[in-house]
Amino acid sequence: MQRTLVKHALASDGPVDSILIQAWVRTRRDAKSFSFLELNDGSCLKNLQVIVDANLPDYLHIEKAATGASVGVTGKLVPSQGKGQSWEVIAESLTIVGESGTDYPLQKKGHSLEFLREVAHLRPRSNLFGCVFRVRSRVAYATHQFFQEQDFLYVHTPIITASDCEGAGELFRVSTLELKDVPLKDGEVDFSKDFFGRPSYLTVSGQLEGEVFATALSNIYTFGPTFRAENSNTSRHANEFWMIEPEVAFCDLEGDMDLAESIVKYLVRDTLEHCKEEVDFFNQFVEKGLIERLNFIVERPFVRVSYADAVTLLQQSGQTFEYPVEYGANLQSEHERYLTEVHYQCPVTVFNFPREIKPFYMRLNDDEKTVAAMDVLVPGIGEIVGGSQREERLEILDKNFETHGISKEDYWWYRDLRRYGSVPHSGFGLGFERMLMLLTGVGNIRDVIPFARTPGNAEF
Numbered sequence: 120m121q122r123t124l125v126k127h128a129l130a131s132d133g134p135v136d137s138i139l140i141q142a143w144v145r146t147r148r149d150a151k152s153f154s155f156l157e158l159n160d161g162s163c164l165k166n167l168q169v170i171v172d173a174n175l176p177d178y179l180h181i182e183k184a185a186t187g188a189s190v191g192v193t194g195k196l197v198p199s200q201g202k203g204q205s206w207e208v209i210a211e212s213l214t215i216v217g218e219s220g221t222d223y224p225l226q227k228k229g230h231s232l233e234f235l236r237e238v239a240h241l242r243p244r245s246n247l248f249g250c251v252f253r254v255r256s257r258v259a260y261a262t263h264q265f266f267q268e269q270d271f272l273y274v275h276t277p278i279i280t281a282s283d284c285e286g287a288g289e290l291f292r293v294s295t296l297e298l299k300d301v302p303l304k305d306g307e308v309d310f311s312k313d314f315f316g317r318p319s320y321l322t323v324s325g326q327l328e329g330e331v332f333a334t335a336l337s338n339i340y341t342f343g344p345t346f347r348a349e350n351s352n353t354s355r356h357a358n359e360f361w362m363i364e365p366e367v368a369f370c371d372l373e374g375d376m377d378l379a380e381s382i383v384k385y386l387v388r389d390t391l392e393h394c395k396e397e398v399d400f401f402n403q404f405v406e407k408g409l410i411e412r413l414n415f416i417v418e419r420p421f422v423r424v425s426y427a428d429a430v431t432l433l434q435q436s437g438q439t440f441e442y443p444v445e446y447g448a449n450l451q452s453e454h455e456r457y458l459t460e461v462h463y464q465c466p467v468t469v470f471n472f473p474r475e476i477k478p479f480y481m482r483l484n485d486d487e488k489t490v491a492a493m494d495v496l497v498p499g500i501g502e503i504v505g506g507s508q509r510e511e512r513l514e515i516l517d518k519n520f521e522t523h524g525i526s527k528e529d530y531w532w533y534r535d536l537r538r539y540g541s542v543p544h545s546g547f548g549l550g551f552e553r554m555l556m557l558l559t560g561v562g563n564i565r566d567v568i569p570f571a572r573t574p575g576n577a578e579f
Contacts, residue, residue, distance in 0.1 A: 120193065126163035128196055131206055135196035140167060140208060141216070143244060144188045146227050147181070154181050156210075158190065161249055164396050168199065168207040177213040186226055187219030187244075232566055239570055239579045247404070250397040251567055254390060255555055261389040262342055262363055262551075265382055271338040271365060276325030278344065281317055282530065289349045290320040291358075321346035324548060325364050327480070327533055330509060333366035333544050334536050340365040342551075350574050354563040355452065355501065357552065359572035366546035372482075372491040372508040375545035376468050379495050379504045380421045382549065383466070387413050390558045398558075406560025412498060413558070421466040421495065426450075429458060429469050436462070447473050450494075455501035467496045479519040481507040482543075493547070500557050506547020513537035 120139040128140060142160035152173045157166040169192050171178060184190055191214040199207040224230075224238050225245055235242040242248045263273065279293050295314040296302065302309040310318045325341040332339045345362045365378060391398060391413055402409040424432070433444040433454055438461075442451040450469070458467045470493040474483060481490035495504035510516045516537055520527040527534060555567040565571035570579040 124162040125158065125160045125165070125167045128167055128208070129163065129165055129204070129206055131196055134198065137193065137211075138196045138208060139191065139193050140169065141191045142167070142189070144184050144186055144190060144219070146186060147184055149181070154178075154184075156184060156190070156192070158192070159244075159249075161243065161253075163253075164246060164250055164400055165204070168201065168204060169194070169210050170207060171210040171213055175210065175213065177210075180213065180215050183215045183218050184213070185219050185221070185223070187223035189216040189219075190214060191216055232563065236565060236571070243569075246400065248566075250400050251555070251559055251561060252569065254394050254397050254559060255567065257394050258386055258390060258551075258555060258558065259342075261386055261393075262382075264389075265385045266338075266340045266365065269338070271340045272332070272336050274325075274329060274332045274336075274339045274341050276322070276328040276341045276343065276364075278322055279315070279319055280322045280328075281315070281319050282327055282533075283320070283323065289347045290323065291346050291348045293319045293321060323347055324362065326366065326546060326548065329364055329366035329546060330533070330536060330544065333368045333546070334540070334542060337368045338365070352574060353452075354565075355553065355556075357564050357568060357571055357573055360564070360568065361551035363549040363551055363554075364546060366544060368542050368544045370508070370545040371543055372470060372493060372545060375506050375508060375547060376423065376470065376493050376495075379493070379506060379547050379549070380466075380468065383495065383497070383503065383554070384417050386554060387558065388417050391417070401560045406499075409560040416466060416497070416557075419465050421468050422463045423468045423470060424458075426469055426472045426489070429454075429467075432462060433457065447475060449476055450502075452501045455494075455496045456498070459496045459498040459501070464498070466498070469494050469496065477507070479516070479523045479525055480509050482510045483515055483519075491545075495547075497557050499560070499562075500553050502550075503553045503557060504547050504549045506545065508543065508545040511537060511541045511543050513541070 122139050122141050125142060140158060142158035145157040145159050145166050148155040154171045156169040156171060158169055159166045171181060192208060192210050193212045194208045194210040196206050196208055199205060225241055235245060243252055283290055302312040323345055329339055329341050341364045344359055346359050398410060430444055430446050438457060440453050444454060471484060471489040472492045474490045477490050477492050481492050484491055491508035493506055494502050497503045510519060513534060517527055552564045552567050561567055
């Protein structure tokens with residue numbers, strides 16, 4: 120008999136004479152002549168109730184159907200006599216697939232997020248994390264749907280790279296050199312003897328390679344893991360995370376901001392439509408008012424404010440910030456949240472940043488003091504998107520390399536894009552996990568990633 124998922128059983132449009140459910144036991148309640156099993160297979164938030172009569176031959180094994188055990192049940196799907204559920208199963212056979220010990224960590228009680236991180240191999244079975252990862256799956260699907268509907272092509276950019284897109288030096292090195300016998304040349308590590316013949320790293324962004332394809336295929340996006348060797352232990356940072364990165368030829372900063380606003384709204388709208396059960400759960404147990412906030416994001420245009428005006432606004436706010444607000448300094452999380460949660464009370468796109476605080480690839484504005492960069496800030500999170508119009512003029516790009524102390528010879532292929540049919544083009548990076556934090560109300564990035572990679576943490 121073919122297995123039926125719990126979500127399909129609960130959504131049935133009528134009774135079923137014979138059904139097979141294979142799932143894990145959430146709870147078991149024993150009465151004199153029967154037992155109630157609450158089963159969940161991860162396909163949805165709700166459990167399916169199964170009634171096992173004591174007269175069944177398989178009832179001898181009912182004690183093995185403890186919380187956490189996996190079971191197979193065949194029986195009849197019938198209208199439920201209990202409240203809060205439409206259907207239940209009257210068991211005709213019960214098979215214990217895998218027993219669970221009495222020390223199973225996820226007994227029916229409240230668990231802290233800190234504890235659940237310690238059992239990351241089991242936490243997807245909990246209500247919260249089942250919801251989080253179903254939403255994560257849906258949002259990944261919707262991401263592809265958004266771009267495919269707008270004639271973008273999906274490009275797989277490399278995980279291993281020799282370039283530092285952001286120029287911050289926060290890179291994980293990839294090497295096969297023996298640490299106990301590192302080859303040297305003139306007192307320095309001889310990377311010509313390494314696997315790739317040069318220093319190589321885990322990518323911090325697929326942007327530069329994305330630009331290659333945008334200048335050939337026009338509209339492209341990449342969506343994959345990126346890595347930062349940043350020793351940060353904040354609730355918004357991880358060392359391995361996923362980025363959504365579109366790149367668009369013949370597009371300026373205005374078009375880039377429009378695209379960023381469009382995808383954020385699209386993903387919010389899609390989640391509200393297709394993950395209603397999960398969003399209701401988050402709204403009740405994670406963040407009160409989440410649904411109202413998400414609807415607000417969808418319905419209102421994002422405010423756009425220049426970096427200079429944002430700094431002035433913050434300086435005149437009368438607020439006391441931990442980090443002083445100064446022109447020429449990066450906006451901190453507390454500044455971003457003030458703009459979105461207190462002053463504007465909606466998402467904000469900040470644009471035209473000082474050239475000194477941005478990477479080499481951003482287009483220099485006519486004032487020669489700022490670059491055509493933009494950050495999208497959202498309530499509760501802060502920055503969720505960072506992007507820019509790219510510098511398409513070779514002579515200015517070369518000056519940027521010099522200013523940032525970067526060897527232009529190492530980027531000969533990137534320079535070639537400006538030599539052979541250069542065009543204005545723009546793109547951005549949308550932090551996938553930060554998007555999930557926005558959609559779920561979950562306050563720590565470690566809790567929207569299946570297995571978080573943070574300083575000192577790579578256990579699972």
